[in-house]
Amino acid sequence: MIQARIPSAGYCIYCGAKVYSDDRKKLGDEHIIPFSLEGELVFLEASCLSCERVTGRFESKLLRNTLLATRVNLNLRSRNSALSQTKALPLFVDTVAGVQKVLVNTEDYPTVLHLPYLPDPPIVSEIGNLGPTEYPPRPFTKFLNYNKEILNKKYGLSNWNHVSLDNRLLCRLVAKIAHGWCIANKKVTEYTPILDNMIIDPNLESRELLSFVGGTPPEPKTPKELHQIRAKIFPVEGIDFIVVNVRLFAFLGTPTYSVVSGIMGDIPKNGLPNCSARTKGLPNFSRISIPAY
Numbered sequence: 001m002i003q004a005r006i007p008s009a010g011y012c013i014y015c016g017a018k019v020y021s022d023d024r025k026k027l028g029d030e031h032i033i034p035f036s037l038e039g040e041l042v043f044l045e046a047s048c049l050s051c052e053r054v055t056g057r058f059e060s061k062l063l064r065n066t067l068l069a070t071r072v073n074l075n076l077r078s079r080n081s082a083l084s085q086t087k088a089l090p091l092f093v094d095t096v097a098g099v100q101k102v103l104v105n106t107e108d109y110p111t112v113l114h115l116p117y118l119p120d121p122p123i124v125s126e127i128g129n130l131g132p133t134e135y136p137p138r139p140f141t142k143f144l145n146y147n148k149e150i151l152n153k154k155y156g157l158s159n160w161n162h163v164s165l166d167n168r169l170l171c172r173l174v175a176k177i178a179h180g181w182c183i184a185n186k187k188v189t190e191y192t193p194i195l196d197n198m199i200i201d202p203n204l205e206s207r208e209l210l211s212f213v214g215g216t217p218p219e220p221k222t223p224k225e226l227h228q229i230r231a232k233i234f235p236v237e238g239i240d241f242i243v244v245n246v247r248l249f250a251f252l253g254t255p256t257y258s259v260v261s262g263i264m265g266d267i268p269k270n271g272l273p274n275c276s277a278r279t280k281g282l283p284n285f286s287r288i289s290i291p292a293y
């Protein structure tokens with residue numbers, strides 16, 4: 001795999017710090033798409049310790065929980081060599097005695113990738129609020145490995161708890177990817193990034209970012225690439241927004257996310273369009289409900 005290395009911007013791309021920590025000068029390297037999702041772009045010396053701690057927290061919540069079985073199934077790399085040798089993963093089952101953990105061999109593990117389809121990011125939505133959309137949010141579901149019969153025969157399982165997806169964490173991950181990619185590709189003298197503070201908000205439950213992240217209607221073509229990123233300028237109310245499209249696991253035909261990462265030039269005197277008005281009536285996408293199957 002070819003790794004592209006992007007020279008340091010000379011500061012932390014989230015908070016602007018010039019040094020990593022009190023004890024170390026050199027900033028940490030950042031993978032624009034996480035290493036464990038096979039991200040190839042490495043932004044050299046781009047994050048300080050304190051920002052790394054926050055981004056590491058939500059990345060690992062997603063990558064080591066919700067997306068773990070998918071990563072193992074697709075044989076994606078890991079910093080933890082134990083993962084590549086993982087023989088079994090835990091499945092959680094509700095019993096009268098409480099929730100029980102059952103270890104299931106990876107070749108039998110029910111692996112289903114769920115990702116939500118999202119409407120336009122509210123801040124650039126033409127309709128002012130989400131209201132009715134032509135593609136109401138529903139999860140994209142891809143069965144990577146699923147054999148009920150084997151689970152029943154071999155492990156005595158007839159039911160188990162499906163892994164749910166926290167949309168706030170997913171939106172934060174795609175926002176982080178879009179933000180890093182934008183700074184790597186555009187001179188910050190040309191544009192103003194707008195997501196940096198929200199990405200490193202220590203409150204992972206924060207919904208503020210959800211105004212800036214949305215999606216596109218399902219794309220007709222399924223590409224060969226593992227992931228895709230592209231950007232476009234999207235003018236709204238006289239402001240040129242930079243919208244970065246991020247499609248993770250693109251080769252599986254997944255949804256594409258749109259992240260409003262910045263605006264060309266400076267923030268206008270009156271500020272950005274009124275987010276709270278636009279997010280009025282925003283359905284609660286905190287958790288993606290997963291249909292029974």
Ligand SMILES: [Zn+2]
Binds near residue numbers: 012014015016017048
């Ligand atoms: Zn920082």
